[in-house]
Amino acid sequence: MALALVVAAGSPACGRRAGARGPSNDLLIVGYDREPDTLNRFSTHILEDIQSCIVEGLTTTDEQMRVIPLLASEVPTIENGGVRLRGDGGMDVVWKLRPGVTWHDGAPFTSADVQFTVEAINGPDYNPESTDGFDRISAVDTPDPLTAVVHYKEIYAPYDIQFIRGALPKHVLQGRDIDRAQDYNRNPLGTGPYHVVDWRSGEYILLERAAHYWRGDEFPKIRRLLFKFIPNTNTRINQLKNGEVHVVALAPWDKYREIAGIPSIVVARTRGNAYEHVTLNERQFPPFEDVRVRRALISALDRERYTQTILDGLAPVADGPIQPVSWAYTDRIARYGFDPGKARALLDQAGWKAGADGIRVRDGQRLAFTLITQAGYAIRESVAQAIEHELRDVGVDVKVQLHDGTALSAIWFEGRFDAMLHWWQMPSDPELTTFFAADRTPPAGRNINYFHDEALTRLLYASDRTVDRAERKALLERAQAIIADAVPEIPLYSVTRLDAVPATLVNFKGNPTNTGIFWNVHEWTIK
Amino acid sequence: MHLTPTTLTRFVARRCLQAVPLLLVVSTLVFLLIHAAPGGPLAIYLANPNVRPEDIERLRRALGLDRPLWEQYWSWLWAFVRGDWGYSFSDGRPVVARIVERVPATLELVGVSLACALALTMPAGILAAVRRGRWFDRVTTIASITGISLPAFWFGLLLQMIFAVGLGWLPSSGRATPGEGDVVDHLQHLLLPTAVLAIVLASGWSRYLRGSMLETLSLPFIVSARARGLTERRVVLRHALRNALGPLIALVTVDAALLVSGAVVTESVFAWPGLGSLFTEALARRDYTVLMALLMLSASAVVAFNIVADFAHALVDPRVPVS
Numbered sequence: 001m002a003l004a005l006v007v008a009a010g011s012p013a014c015g016r017r018a019g020a021r022g023p024s025n026d027l028l029i030v031g032y033d034r035e036p037d038t039l040n041r042f043s044t045h046i047l048e049d050i051q052s053c054i055v056e057g058l059t060t061t062d063e064q065m066r067v068i069p070l071l072a073s074e075v076p077t078i079e080n081g082g083v084r085l086r087g088d089g090g091m092d093v094v095w096k097l098r099p100g101v102t103w104h105d106g107a108p109f110t111s112a113d114v115q116f117t118v119e120a121i122n123g124p125d126y127n128p129e130s131t132d133g134f135d136r137i138s139a140v141d142t143p144d145p146l147t148a149v150v151h152y153k154e155i156y157a158p159y160d161i162q163f164i165r166g167a168l169p170k171h172v173l174q175g176r177d178i179d180r181a182q183d184y185n186r187n188p189l190g191t192g193p194y195h196v197v198d199w200r201s202g203e204y205i206l207l208e209r210a211a212h213y214w215r216g217d218e219f220p221k222i223r224r225l226l227f228k229f230i231p232n233t234n235t236r237i238n239q240l241k242n243g244e245v246h247v248v249a250l251a252p253w254d255k256y257r258e259i260a261g262i263p264s265i266v267v268a269r270t271r272g273n274a275y276e277h278v279t280l281n282e283r284q285f286p287p288f289e290d291v292r293v294r295r296a297l298i299s300a301l302d303r304e305r306y307t308q309t310i311l312d313g314l315a316p317v318a319d320g321p322i323q324p325v326s327w328a329y330t331d332r333i334a335r336y337g338f339d340p341g342k343a344r345a346l347l348d349q350a351g352w353k354a355g356a357d358g359i360r361v362r363d364g365q366r367l368a369f370t371l372i373t374q375a376g377y378a379i380r381e382s383v384a385q386a387i388e389h390e391l392r393d394v395g396v397d398v399k400v401q402l403h404d405g406t407a408l409s410a411i412w413f414e415g416r417f418d419a420m421l422h423w424w425q426m427p428s429d430p431e432l433t434t435f436f437a438a439d440r441t442p443p444a445g446r447n448i449n450y451f452h453d454e455a456l457t458r459l460l461y462a463s464d465r466t467v468d469r470a471e472r473k474a475l476l477e478r479a480q481a482i483i484a485d486a487v488p489e490i491p492l493y494s495v496t497r498l499d500a501v502p503a504t505l506v507n508f509k510g511n512p513t514n515t516g517i518f519w520n521v522h523e524w525t526i527k
Numbered sequence: 528m529h530l531t532p533t534t535l536t537r538f539v540a541r542r543c544l545q546a547v548p549l550l551l552v553v554s555t556l557v558f559l560l561i562h563a564a565p566g567g568p569l570a571i572y573l574a575n576p577n578v579r580p581e582d583i584e585r586l587r588r589a590l591g592l593d594r595p596l597w598e599q600y601w602s603w604l605w606a607f608v609r610g611d612w613g614y615s616f617s618d619g620r621p622v623v624a625r626i627v628e629r630v631p632a633t634l635e636l637v638g639v640s641l642a643c644a645l646a647l648t649m650p651a652g653i654l655a656a657v658r659r660g661r662w663f664d665r666v667t668t669i670a671s672i673t674g675i676s677l678p679a680f681w682f683g684l685l686l687q688m689i690f691a692v693g694l695g696w697l698p699s700s701g702r703a704t705p706g707e708g709d710v711v712d713h714l715q716h717l718l719l720p721t722a723v724l725a726i727v728l729a730s731g732w733s734r735y736l737r738g739s740m741l742e743t744l745s746l747p748f749i750v751s752a753r754a755r756g757l758t759e760r761r762v763v764l765r766h767a768l769r770n771a772l773g774p775l776i777a778l779v780t781v782d783a784a785l786l787v788s789g790a791v792v793t794e795s796v797f798a799w800p801g802l803g804s805l806f807t808e809a810l811a812r813r814d815y816t817v818l819m820a821l822l823m824l825s826a827s828a829v830v831a832f833n834i835v836a837d838f839a840h841a842l843v844d845p846r847v848p849v850s
Binding site for chain 1: 564565566567570571572573574575576577578579580581582583585586589614617618619620625628629632680684687688691692695698699700701702705706795796797798799800801804805807808811812813
């Protein structure tokens with residue numbers, strides 16, 4: 001068999017195989033870790049990278065997470081008259097659509113498509129992934145083909161990204177069962193730079209330049225994009241080394257050095273909007289209810305060292321849930337350096353005294369808890385071990401437990417854990433209510449710290465009902481200060497996004513959000 | 528028993544009937560097991576903060592997951608036996624369509640691998656037994672023990688590193704170069720995953736055949752065959768091998784049955800678009816309808832291949848009854 005391998009493989013040329021070609025303006029190959037479930041942007045629960053090449057939103061977010069217009073001619077604001085607050089507590093948002101945009105079949109893109117999208121998502125016959133925001137819309141008016149007036153029942157702060165996933169084409173989907181409309185879900189009609197040519201299940205999706213893209217016939221610069229599905233990380237990296245793929249989106253951190261060593265590849269780093277942290281479940285493990293204990297835990301961890309050693313300097317320490325890339329970020333909050341002496345003193349004050357085995361005890365209870373995290377992430381497992389080690393030094397016993405991703409989701413949603421090491425990929429809008437409001441514990445939200453602070457809750461709801469950017473920022477800054485003081489969870493580091501791209505790729509900008517790196521794919525070019 | 532068309536039909540019919548309660552029990556156990564695994568098809572949605580509890584509830588109802596477990600099982604079973612395998616929870620397409628499109632890739636990989644494995648097993652197993660203790664036996668012993676001990680994913684990655692990344696002779700994974708898949712390109716893609724499966728399978732099988740051959744070669748009828756002046760070649764191939772093949776056939780068919788429903792690890796390492804990859808994906812997403820269909824196919828394949836194995840055993844060894 002080995003002989004057959006050598007003969008069969010080597011005989012054609014006795015050299016490297018000719019099949020693998022470098023990136024060019026004719027074809028760029030992307031190695032992707034999973035196959036999308038559907039290309040319908042409203043139904044998918046996988047990253048929207050491929051979809052965003054085909055279907056465009058009214059707005060999108062750029063590399064600095066700013067909301068910019070795409071199919072809208074401008075982002076509606078109070079200042080430009082696009083947002084009007086009504087006396088009854090609701091609001092109207094006027095979307096002016098970009099003139100001259102057509103669907104790939106030549107039909108004009110109009111406000112009727114926007115109206116149809118809202119009606120389909122709110123209707124009983126379609127099951128999109130989320131109806132968030134849409135369910136607060138009472139009606140959409142279409143005074144002319146290029147104007148859609150969206151009437152909200154209440155003030156909805158993230159209105160500017162309401163249509164970031166685009167619109168459903170009315171002339172294709174009206175009156176149909178969208179969940180089962182496989183012609184659309186497998187090959188969506190869009191307005192974007194590419195359309196689907198071929199989708200081979202388990203293998204690849206091939207996109208080709210759409211005719212007459214609205215930005216002009218010179219866009220997109222690259223003719224074809226090929227997304228290959230390669231679930232095994234090592235295989236994906238081998239394909240990158242072998243030139244069989246040219247781009248690996250979301251490259252794993254523990255492979256950074258290996259990838260950075262490939263001469264034809266650069267690893268683009270994008271400041272992230274996700275943050276890794278330790279959730280402290282106060283309901284399951286009541287000692288976390290004491291703020292002194294929480295401050296002791298954060299002070300016992302040398303987070304700077306994690307980022308420099310385990311993370312290879314790729315990610316900065318995070319101090320809260322809103323990251324520097326967000327307009328709502330503030331650094332005027334309490335910070336906690338590595339100070340095991342302070343940690344011990346705080347635990348002493350809280351009545352936790354060292355027992356015979358060095359682990360602290362109070363009223364017969366040991367300060368011992370389980371830290372759960374997802375299996376298969378080398379970096380995360382290393383951080384978990386470091387936490388275990390450092391907390392033991394101050395008399396806290398931590399047991400690390402690994403679970404597969406799906407099982408982990410079920411565990412945290414049901415609140416059956418003491419502490420969890422994980423990250424939240426935050427939306428581009430800095431809404432924190434679902435994570436920290438007192439009434440948003442599961443199943444009503446994601447407050448899995450089971451943290452309860454009335455003042456913070458009021459501030460967060462007030463920020464959700466504020467459209468004025470400066471006013472909202474002030475509210476969110478106060479919220480961040482309260483969170484930093486109270487330490488309901490232990491922020492560890494801000495997640496930098498790594499994307500391996502060809503060194504010859506021009507105009508690659510990256511993106512910190514779920515919008516993904518392909519938001520400006522029309523201007524990518526190989527030099 | 529002598530094989531006639533009537534006995535054969537009776538044999539197959541009886542075995543198929545016996546399989547029905549077995550498959551029913553398997554379906555119940557599998558259904559309970561996959562529902563007992565923590566997290567369900569909706570767990571994957573939870574990481575997205577925009578998916579709110581009301582969305583989860585709505586999706587749960589839409590997928591019928593809000594009904595009691597026994598009711599879910601019963602409606603699945605009733606639909607399944609009538610040929611309605613439902614829709615994938617993951618992408619909303621019919622389960623049958625998702626499975627059918629993956630079958631050719633798996634049959635191709637498994638078929639070629641089984642043939643290669645047999646081609647390696649027969650000479651290696653027979654020669655090692657005939658030349659027991661000599662250099663060929665020692666070399667094949669070391670090689671097969673190495674093959675048995677190699678984890679398939681590691682072996683696959685090793686071959687990728689050598690033949691794709693290092694030497695650049697072969698593609699590292701996939702079934703064909705998209706859009707350019709001529710026959711040579713296709714064969715090149717097939718080579719590494721086939722090598723992994725064939726070597727791992729042949730390592731175990733050849734050991735088995737060697738043992739079985741050694742046992743047969745020591746039996747009195749072989750001694751008497753030699754005494755009658757038959758050539759060694761005839762003694763080994765016509766008399767000993769025929770007797771030694773029975774246990775090997777049983778082993779090969781069980782392995783083949785498991786592989787036909789997907790060479791899970793090898794397909795995953797080589798991004799091979801077969802049933803094994805589909806199973807891995809469906810498991811990660813807890814796509815219950817696809818998982819049930821795949822596992823029932825797998826169980827049915829084991830049953831069917833066992834019937835074939837018993838029949839084949841009877842064919843090569845007249846002492847084995849088919850009744």
